[in-house]
Amino acid sequence: MKAMILAAGKGTRVRPITYTIPKPMIPIMQKPVMEFLLELLRQHGFTQIMVNVSHLANEIEGYFRDGQRFGVELAYSFEGRIVDGKLEGAAIGSAGGMRKIQDFYPFFDDTFVVLCGDALIDLDLSEAVRRHREKGAIATIITRSVPLKQVPSYGVVVTDETGRVKSFQEKPAVEEALSTDINTGIYIFEPEIFKYIPSGVTFDIGGDLLPRLVADNAPFYGIRMDFEWVDIGKVPDYWQAIQDVLTGKVTLVDIPGEEIRPGVYAGLNVKANWDKVKIEGPVYIGGVTHIEDGATIIGPSAIGNNCSICSGAIVDKSVIFEYSRIGPGVRLVDKLVFGRYCVDKTGASIDMQAAALDWLITDTRQEFPSEPPVEHRAIAELLNQHVSAQSL
Numbered sequence: 001m002k003a004m005i006l007a008a009g010k011g012t013r014v015r016p017i018t019y020t021i022p023k024p025m026i027p028i029m030q031k032p033v034m035e036f037l038l039e040l041l042r043q044h045g046f047t048q049i050m051v052n053v054s055h056l057a058n059e060i061e062g063y064f065r066d067g068q069r070f071g072v073e074l075a076y077s078f079e080g081r082i083v084d085g086k087l088e089g090a091a092i093g094s095a096g097g098m099r100k101i102q103d104f105y106p107f108f109d110d111t112f113v114v115l116c117g118d119a120l121i122d123l124d125l126s127e128a129v130r131r132h133r134e135k136g137a138i139a140t141i142i143t144r145s146v147p148l149k150q151v152p153s154y155g156v157v158v159t160d161e162t163g164r165v166k167s168f169q170e171k172p173a174v175e176e177a178l179s180t181d182i183n184t185g186i187y188i189f190e191p192e193i194f195k196y197i198p199s200g201v202t203f204d205i206g207g208d209l210l211p212r213l214v215a216d217n218a219p220f221y222g223i224r225m226d227f228e229w230v231d232i233g234k235v236p237d238y239w240q241a242i243q244d245v246l247t248g249k250v251t252l253v254d255i256p257g258e259e260i261r262p263g264v265y266a267g268l269n270v271k272a273n274w275d276k277v278k279i280e281g282p283v284y285i286g287g288v289t290h291i292e293d294g295a296t297i298i299g300p301s302a303i304g305n306n307c308s309i310c311s312g313a314i315v316d317k318s319v320i321f322e323y324s325r326i327g328p329g330v331r332l333v334d335k336l337v338f339g340r341y342c343v344d345k346t347g348a349s350i351d352m353q354a355a356a357l358d359w360l361i362t363d364t365r366q367e368f369p370s371e372p373p374v375e376h377r378a379i380a381e382l383l384n385q386h387v388s389a390q391s392l
Contacts, residue, residue, distance in 0.1 A: 001129075002108060003046040004098060005037055006185075007117040008054035008079050008091040013234040014118075016341040016349055017321075022056040024117035025063065026232060029245060029253050029284065029302070030267075032063065033232065034117050036252065038070045044125040046113060047072045052097035054079040054089030077101045096203040103199050108191050114205070116185030120230040120241070120252050123186060131223050132188040139213055139220045140188040141165065143181035144229055148174055154182035155206065159222040165214055168206075181224050185231075228252055235347040239336050242319050246282040246300035255284055267305065286322065308364045327360045337361055 011018035017026060024034035034051075041049060049067065053060050053076050060076070067074030077100055080089040092100060098114065101107050111129060115121075123142065132140040143157050156169040158178045169178060187205060196212050197203055213220040230250055232238045244250040257265040260274070263281020272291035279297045286305035291297070294311035301315050304322035309315060312329040319336045326332065336343040342361055343349040352361045 001044075001046045001112070002048045002050075002110065003041050003113040003115065004050045004052070004101070004108075005034060005115050005117045006052060006094050006097065007034065007060055008052045008089070008094075008097055009118075010055045010089070010091070011118070013347075014232065014238060015235075016343065017235070017238070017338050018055070020056070020339070022053075022059050023232070025056075025059050026118070026238065028120065028232075028241065029256055030286065030305075031253070031256075033120060034060070034064070035070065036120055037115055037117065038064070038067070038072055038074075040121065040123070040125065041113070041115075042071045046125065049074050050077060050101050050107060051075070051117075052077045052079060052091075052094075052101070054091040057087070057089065077104070091202075093202040093204040093208070095197045095205045095209040096201065098205075099194065099197045099199055099203065102194050106191075108189070108194075110191065112189055112191075114187040114189065118232050119185060120232075120250065121184070121186065121227060122252050123225060123227040123229075128186075128223060128225060129188055132221070135163065135219070135221050135223075137188070137219050137221045138190045138192050139210075139218065141210065141220075141222050142184050142186035142188070143222045143224045144184050144227065145180050145224060146182055148177065148180055151177045151180055151182070157181045157183055157222045163221045163223060165210070165220045165222050167214065168210065181222060184229050235336065235343055235349075236345055239319060239334075239345045242302050243300045243317065246284065246302065248282075255282070257284060257286075263299065306364055323364050325362050325364045325366075327362070330360050339363070 007022065007024040009023060011023035014023055025032045049072055051074060057078055064074055077097060079091050079097060080087065111133065113125060128142055141157060152171050152173060154171065156172055156177055156179050157165060158167045159165050183206065196209060203209065230241050232241055245253045255265045257267045260266050264279055264283050266285045267287030269288050270285050273293055276293040277291050277295050280299055282299040283297050284302045286303060288305060289303055289307040291309045292311040295309045296314040298316040301318050303320040306323045307320055308325040310326060310328040313326045314331040315326060316333040318332045318334065321338045324337050334345045340353040341349045341351055
């Protein structure tokens with residue numbers, strides 16, 4: 001069976017991560033989100049998969065190639081062009097991406113599934129397709145019920161008693177919500193859907209196609225299903241997802257590495273004197289990372305490969321990407337460190353280089369003096385006095 005993964009977006013709400021990593025490649029315990037989706041599709045017999053790409057397309061194509069090692073067939077539809085010798089993405093909307101593939105050569109010739117490339121799911125796709133066909137739908141949106149207080153964070157789907165979609169609400173206030181069923185970004189379509197999608201224009205599934213189906217009174221249904229769904233649409237979502245994986249609230253992801261003590265997992269060749277560091281699980285530490293004597297790591301925390309956590313540094317409920325050096329005495333609480341950026345769990349970020357603080361958090365591949373200059377040590381003392389109450 002055939003499927004499509006939507007992977008062309010710029011992921012602006014997940015910056016700074018998406019400056020250099022496309023959303024489908026964002027790692028969950030060292031494994032790209034899109035890889036989990038391929039495993040799910042393969043499990044349910046969807047082995048011919050198209051992926052539309054645009055922003056940082058080479059990162060996706062270079063990792064997944066033709067899909068052989070994942071047990072599927074993959075091909076890519078690039079949205080963009082070369083300008084002055086440089087590849088520039090120009091996404092044409094999720095439905096526009098579908099249309100571009102179909103216009104090139106009719107690929108979607110039977111019931112097919114479309115998934116957003118930025119969520120972890122364990123949906124029973126086989127059952128979803130069965131129910132879609134049972135209703136005689138041209139289009140189905142898979143919904144999930146959430147507590148009423150969470151409704152303002154999502155797009156709400158309103159259906160009648162038969163499940164037919166009647167309207168949508170985009171992030172409504174609690175008192176205005178007509179439903180607690182939300183759009184999960186999982187769609188099932190019949191090839192006839194393309195009569196509703198124009199060629200050669202930017203066209204979105206959620207903003208353009210689905211409202212058109214409702215207006216035309218097409219056989220368009222919402223199917224509510226109970227399944228694990230972890231959205232990483234924003235930096236706070238990603239931070240929370242890692243927290244939930246480490247604490248076992250998300251069961252879709254196994255923590256890699258060897259459990260060297262209860263709740264503490266380490267990759268290959270981690271350098272640490274475990275009796276001389278304070279560590280409270282759950283914690284994951286990537287391979288070839290150095291935890292210096294006197295460092296403190298409090299879980300849930302995940303530290304990537306090739307990092308260095310210096311003596312006196314505190315990493316508390318934080319996510320540290322690969323090749324990060326956390327300097328002596330730096331205290332991180334509820335933070336995400338990615339390259340030159342330090343981001344709090346609300347998404348507010350500090351560019352450490354622009355703020356001239358990159359001697360506190362920097363790249364392990366950068367040559368670094370054994371002792372920072374005197375003026376840096378003085379600033380560090382003042383900074384750490386400030387962050388002891390507020391954190392960096």
